[in-house]
Amino acid sequence: MAQKQEYLSKNQQIVLNLIEKAKGPLKAYSILYDVQKKGIKAPLQVYRALEKLIKIGKIHKIESKNAFIACNNSECEISKATAFSICNNCEHVKEIKNTKLSKYLSNFQDNSGMKYKKYNLEFFGLCKNCKLKQ
Amino acid sequence: MAQKQEYLSKNQQIVLNLIEKAKGPLKAYSILYDVQKKGIKAPLQVYRALEKLIKIGKIHKIESKNAFIACNNSECEISKATAFSICNNCEHVKEIKNTKLSKYLSNFQDNSGMKYKKYNLEFFGLCKNCKLKQ
DNA sequence: CTTAATTTGTTATAATATAACGTTTGTTAT
DNA sequence: ATAACAAACGTTATATTATAACAAATTAAG
Numbered sequence: 001m002a003q004k005q006e007y008l009s010k011n012q013q014i015v016l017n018l019i020e021k022a023k024g025p026l027k028a029y030s031i032l033y034d035v036q037k038k039g040i041k042a043p044l045q046v047y048r049a050l051e052k053l054i055k056i057g058k059i060h061k062i063e064s065k066n067a068f069i070a071c072n073n074s075e076c077e078i079s080k081a082t083a084f085s086i087c088n089n090c091e092h093v094k095e096i097k098n099t100k101l102s103k104y105l106s107n108f109q110d111n112s113g114m115k116y117k118k119y120n121l122e123f124f125g126l127c128k129n130c131k132l133k134q
Numbered sequence: 135m136a137q138k139q140e141y142l143s144k145n146q147q148i149v150l151n152l153i154e155k156a157k158g159p160l161k162a163y164s165i166l167y168d169v170q171k172k173g174i175k176a177p178l179q180v181y182r183a184l185e186k187l188i189k190i191g192k193i194h195k196i197e198s199k200n201a202f203i204a205c206n207n208s209e210c211e212i213s214k215a216t217a218f219s220i221c222n223n224c225e226h227v228k229e230i231k232n233t234k235l236s237k238y239l240s241n242f243q244d245n246s247g248m249k250y251k252k253y254n255l256e257f258f259g260l261c262k263n264c265k266l267k268q
Numbered sequence: 269c270t271t272a273a274t275t276t277g278t279t280a281t282a283a284t285a286t287a288a289c290g291t292t293t294g295t296t297a298t
Numbered sequence: 299a300t301a302a303c304a305a306a307c308g309t310t311a312t313a314t315t316a317t318a319a320c321a322a323a324t325t326a327a328g
Contacts, residue, residue: 088251096244114259114261114265115259119255120198121255121256126248
């Protein structure tokens with residue numbers, strides 16, 4: 001489980017800190033708003049930091065929400081294998097840690113002859129809390 | 135396998151025809167451009183048609199590409215269970231038909247107590263063609 | 269040190285998507 | 299057939315998400 005050492009630049013560190021202390025996924029422009037006090041002024045500065053953080057696996061993008069969340073899972077080495085559960089009611093998002101699932105998907109092969117190097121899975125439903133309230 | 139009969143409105147039919155005859159996923163504004171000769175003038179007209187077509191399962195959205203593709207799969211009843219393979223090189227997108235996979239994911243449960251009603255899975259890699267060319 | 273690569277700051281703009289409004293069309297129940 | 303309701307329409311304006319292009323500053327490696 002060797003951790004690839006990555007040195008983050010100032011902007012990358014600022015953005016990562018914010019995302020890591022957030023309760024859920026953050027959107028790019030909300031990140032921008034929050035880091036303006038730290039001197040980051042333009043969307044591109046945020047997007048560039050996000051791009052790098054995704055590349056090194058520190059965060060993931062929730063594609064269906066255009067939002068970004070800290071990686072919470074040692075299984076998804078460098079963002080190659082991601083799975084999330086998303087509550088349709090409260091919008092709560094959680095990264096799924098499940099070895100069987102990740103093995104199943106990482107080894108998945110269909111008849112197309114394509115070898116998959118990466119996947120992203122998003123499950124939708126009602127979380128326990130919201131199920132009770134209905 | 136009873137087919138739910140759906141009557142499409144004029145705009146919905148125009149947009150669906152275009153998507154169905156396309157070779158791959160189409161983006162909303164490219165759809166708009168293509169259907170202007172048919173009288174559709176504004177983005178919202180396209181987005182409304184897309185929304186309905188997704189709802190009734192005629193098309194799917196490829197979230198990582200913000201693009202729309204015709205449904206090619208009797209397994210994904212009303213868009214509840216979708217899986218795609220996406221080539222990182224040529225951008226070719228194909229809906230995956232695989233009963234085992236869809237059963238596995240539809241029945242997937244983790245320890246969160248959440249019952250999943252819907253999922254979207256996107257696999258990335260190199261398709262057979264692009265693998266050869268490398 | 270110096271060369272190359274990465275990151276930065278900045279302005280402008282592209283691409284994607286929705287709000288709000290009033291009108292028209294289609295469906296259902298009488 | 300018509301009233302009542304729901305769905306779809308057309309239109310304008312605007313919100314949201316993301317990237318292009320360029321020059322300067324910083325950092326890593328030979």
